[in-house]
Amino acid sequence: MPAERWSYQATVEMNDEQFLLWQALLEHRTGMQISTQRKSFLETSLTIRMREIGCTDYDTYYEKLMSGLVGEVEWATLVDRLTVQETSFFRHQHSFDLVRNYCRKLYEKQGRKHIELWSVGCATGEEPYSLAMVMDDLVKDFPGKRYYGITATDISLPALAKARDGVFSVRKLERIPEKFRQRYFEPVERGRSRVVARLKDRVCFAQINVLGLGEAPVQNVDIVFCQNLLIYFQRWRKQDIVTKLADRLAPGGMMVLGVGEVIDWHRPDLERVQYEDTLAYVKRNHS
Numbered sequence: 001m002p003a004e005r006w007s008y009q010a011t012v013e014m015n016d017e018q019f020l021l022w023q024a025l026l027e028h029r030t031g032m033q034i035s036t037q038r039k040s041f042l043e044t045s046l047t048i049r050m051r052e053i054g055c056t057d058y059d060t061y062y063e064k065l066m067s068g069l070v071g072e073v074e075w076a077t078l079v080d081r082l083t084v085q086e087t088s089f090f091r092h093q094h095s096f097d098l099v100r101n102y103c104r105k106l107y108e109k110q111g112r113k114h115i116e117l118w119s120v121g122c123a124t125g126e127e128p129y130s131l132a133m134v135m136d137d138l139v140k141d142f143p144g145k146r147y148y149g150i151t152a153t154d155i156s157l158p159a160l161a162k163a164r165d166g167v168f169s170v171r172k173l174e175r176i177p178e179k180f181r182q183r184y185f186e187p188v189e190r191g192r193s194r195v196v197a198r199l200k201d202r203v204c205f206a207q208i209n210v211l212g213l214g215e216a217p218v219q220n221v222d223i224v225f226c227q228n229l230l231i232y233f234q235r236w237r238k239q240d241i242v243t244k245l246a247d248r249l250a251p252g253g254m255m256v257l258g259v260g261e262v263i264d265w266h267r268p269d270l271e272r273v274q275y276e277d278t279l280a281y282v283k284r285n286h287s
């Protein structure tokens with residue numbers, strides 16, 4: 001049936017067997033768990049994508065995803081549709097305050113010249129650019145003497161492309177403090193603004209799947225910032241991922257997670273940070 005005619009039909013219903021197959025595929029490749037309550041989200045997202053490429057049933061589409069290079073290319077598009085990319089600038093203010101205070105301490109008390117930060121699951125860039133604003137504002141107190149760099153990673157290539165672009169609707173900028181908005185954004189067209197080059201140049205975007213952290217070339221990071229990503233994962237997987245993230249921390253580095261995102265997790269070389277409404281750990285200098 002031609003795609004145009006088919007596109008007027010309702011979402012294709014998925015049987016239990018198919019649901020289990022798709023659930024397993026997503027869990028295996030992204031870590032994300034699609035609960036039964038979110039079955040209709042899965043059906044709608046898949047149906048929309050299948051219509052776009054003229055595919056009429058789930059089994060044929062599944063086979064396409066499994067078929068070599070074509071499958072890999074298609075997967076890159078699909079994963080973007082199935083992951084939740086909701087984000088905002090300064091989404092959790094206390095966590096950014098904590099990063100600011102901690103980095104000030106590293107620069108002032110420990111004489112650090114350079115600080116390396118990692119935004120894990122950075123979506124369309126609001127989180128790493130928020131970190132960049134905090135850091136740029138901090139280093140301006142030490143002109144030419146203190147530096148920082150940010151690595152920002154995500155599984156979704158389309159999200160990373162938007163992040164690299166650094167253009168946002170002015171509505172999205174509302175949460176940014178006025179002085180930062182003035183300093184770090186320039187209007188590009190009606191209703192849209194771009195992050196200034198000074199910030200953009202400090203952020204390096206790359207695709208990293210947190211299920212493959214073992215191979216990720218990121219090491220000795222001073223701040224690992226990972227929020228609203230682990231919430232979709234099973235408990236054992238969360239613990240496995242935070243353990244691997246903690247491995248990437250430099251001695252004295254801090255990992256900032258979302259409040260309540262990980263429970264019953266400890267490591268002898270990490271100390272819980274006591275800071276209002278945050279979940280963070282510092283790696284001891286000597287374990």
Ligand SMILES: C[S@@+](CC[C@H](N)C(=O)[O-])C[C@H]1O[C@@H](n2cnc3c(N)ncnc32)[C@H](O)[C@@H]1O
Nearest residue numbers: 030083084087121123154155156209210227228
């Ligand atoms: C809800 S957003 C959170 C964005 C940002 N951290 C925040 O708190 O606003 C979750 C992000 O995690 C990404 N993600 C999902 N599974 C992933 C995986 N296995 N590896 C890396 N990123 C993943 C999604 O593409 C999405 O951009």
